[in-house]
Amino acid sequence: MPLDKPYLDVPGTIIFDAEQSRKGYWLNQFCMSLMQAANRARFKADERAYLDQWPMTEEQKQAVLARDLNWCMRTGGNIYFLAKIGATDGKSFQQMAGSMTGMSEQEYRDMMIKGGRSIQGNRYLGEDGDAQPQRQPQGKR
Amino acid sequence: MPLDKPYLDVPGTIIFDAEQSRKGYWLNQFCMSLMQAANRARFKADERAYLDQWPMTEEQKQAVLARDLNWCMRTGGNIYFLAKIGATDGKSFQQMAGSMTGMSEQEYRDMMIKGGRSIQGNRYLGEDGDAQPQRQPQGKR
């Protein structure tokens, strides 16, 4: 894709563009299916069997089973779709977002109450903010 | 609807705008259902019973049962939707279009072979072309 992608040098951030969308098509469509209570029940009853009904890659299935949202995103997932998995698990958006940082739930919540993550050092890849690759995972654990 | 509707003075012509679309919503959605062979079979087996599953007006149902496409259009039908009824009946687009003129199939076909209906007198309501209200229905029958 030769179009300009000025968003590739933002640390810790994957922009959901056409390329990601193509890659994640079935993963995201699987997520959409969890908007029906009956499907959520079927998924909970046997996650693997439910996933196997979708033409997702094995890696996408593993990422879902592991509830590793960063991994899901690398395989083309988008957070608004993936949120349906979290909802099925009874998780809040804050729990989901926090789970991608390596921080504990309490650490992430405290960071937000203190005003959220600072933009300092987190604008461009190569700076030294807490979202930069060299500082992952975050948190004390 | 206070928007300009410059198309209201064209004889023998209903433009499918938002107002018509609202009026014909369920009639047209019923027509869409005939794009599935199973639904066509159910409709053919008992037309009235099939129509009664849709929240159409009684007049719309009567218009469909009568296969009166002009009547269908007055109740909000659009020809591209109504064509699915014709298709279910095994009719061609030419048969459907011709059926709205009062001409016999042969008369309409002959008119088309001779170059179609003339625009003369058929641009504005009040002229004297063959599509004007005062000259309906057409055909020798």
Add this chain to the structure above:
Amino acid sequence: MAKITASVYTSHVPAIGVAIDQKKTQEDYWKPVFAGYDCSKQWLQENPPDVIFLVYNDHATAFSLDLIPTFAIGTGAQFRPADEGWGPRPVPVVKGHPELAAHIAQSVIQQDFDLTLVNKMEVDHGLTVPLSLLCGERDPLQGAWPCPVIPFAVNVVQYPAPSGRRCFALGQAIRKAVESYDEHLNVHIWGTGGMSHQLQGARAGLINREWDKAWLDQMIADPAACAARPHIDYVREAGSEGIELVMWLIARGAMPDIVDGKVQGPAPVVKHRFYHVPASNTAVGHLILEPA
């Protein structure tokens, strides 16, 4: 003739809906958020609209990857609250205004905006949370929203969203459309989403208070310059989901000080301005503007 008499701007954080639905609005964490909307509720009661034109984005709810409209206008008679995975929110069905919606659609398409008309869709927290914030709790069955709502969904899920400039121009087209409607109607236009937030990856939780405040200042006073900002500014400075703010520019463009894309009248009156961090992952911004 119909008229746009106010524009309202607010974040539409899903957790705010959860807090309302689970009666947590008086908890310490949530109190300051809802306090910021107390005078807005009062204002809405004193300035009741006949119709709300509500700009929001669908969060992978009504639109899957099968079909993604850039701009979708709800022309249907009603829109049910969607089940986003937690079950539908316990709020009333949203009644539309098919006649005005169809009128706006026709006018705006003829002004070269390529809308998608939607007669059937469910609406998610992007639309219902702002209604809850300004209208308060409403019983899902016995209750009702105070007036009809025309949902207007903007794609900000799959890149590229429409540009700020495009959204700003659209607001102007919507005002022209509303003002050409014969019936006397008092119309509010709401822009929702934002402000700074990021819901993904190692940068999740990003908040940029200074940027948000400067953006608000500029949007009020120099909206054409604000509309000229490229997407990457939002992503870099306000987080990947901060891009939702382009929707505020649709409402701002519909204010009567804007003529031919420029400020040509007195700035609108700021009836209320509120900013709070955090609500869940998000910086909450809220603004009420009335024509001068």
Add this chain to the structure above:
Amino acid sequence: MAKITASVYTSHVPAIGVAIDQKKTQEDYWKPVFAGYDCSKQWLQENPPDVIFLVYNDHATAFSLDLIPTFAIGTGAQFRPADEGWGPRPVPVVKGHPELAAHIAQSVIQQDFDLTLVNKMEVDHGLTVPLSLLCGERDPLQGAWPCPVIPFAVNVVQYPAPSGRRCFALGQAIRKAVESYDEHLNVHIWGTGGMSHQLQGARAGLINREWDKAWLDQMIADPAACAARPHIDYVREAGSEGIELVMWLIARGAMPDIVDGKVQGPAPVVKHRFYHVPASNTAVGHLILEPA
């Protein structure tokens, strides 16, 4: 870099598809219609595109009244021929070009066209009849269309369709998008539908030969003026379904003589021009233009 090397224009009458599928092309009624495409088939073989960008309208097939996009671009990998009520046409599945389609979508949205992206849809006679006319019969299972096709659907079913001017501007945006694609690809753009026809009411069967010919002359030589014609001209002069002709202006706008909305280069070369009445209810028009 990719390049638009030709534009093709043709009616897409459903009865033509039926005549092909039922092997009636050599009957007296149909012979002159298909004869008009003989040299086009030859031309296509001698000038094979890598991709066809095919502008057509959906005839209440993929899009019901639930959702009506003004402009929808097919970004999926394949598109099945639809069952329009007679059963699906026995023609091959249409393979898309997701990469180029997504590239064009992104570029054109950034040029302020508010597209709807569609990954899943079935295609009707509006798309498959032009392919059959220029590619000939193809076995639905063993056969294939000669190259990938990007479907581009324009709303002309529910009024208002996009204006001729909007369509003409869109064509220019599509050319810019194609020319910014890195891979070397030879792209044809096809505009389909029309010419004069009316399928409804007492005026059904209307044909306006003089108007059609004058319109073709003007579209070739003075496309900006042609694009300025209001919808009502088409309805009044070319029948209610004659409005489909606005789609031809998208293909015409993509020719390189058009810069900033005006003719600024030598007119394209007319490789072939054909006009015949009738095919079923319709005046068949067909044109092949190559950049000068």
